[in-house]
Amino acid sequence: MPIFAVMGLGDPNLGDKVKEQFPNDHLVVAADKWFVAEAGATASSVSEKLGMSKAQGILGIVVTVGGYNGLAPTNIWEWIKAKGSAGA
Secondary structure, eight states: EEEEEESSOTTTHHHHHHHOOOOOEEEEEEEEEEEEEEOOOOEEEEHHTTOOOOTOOOOOOEEEOOOOOOOOHHHHHHHHHHHHHOOO
């Protein structure tokens, strides 16, 4: 399943939209930063679901996760592994 990094740009409504649109497939990484996963999705379709358009006006950026590395709590790596291999 593809994973996307969602980065807020200070919009207070984005967190609620993430929870609403991806209730079982999101992980809070930090304040106004999430990972979301959805089978068959694209960065464009995720941003549309979250209201990141001129019409809806929610500010943020969605990036498809193609690789990853770094230092983070174990639960983040476990979530990425579980969601990334789901449906594979």
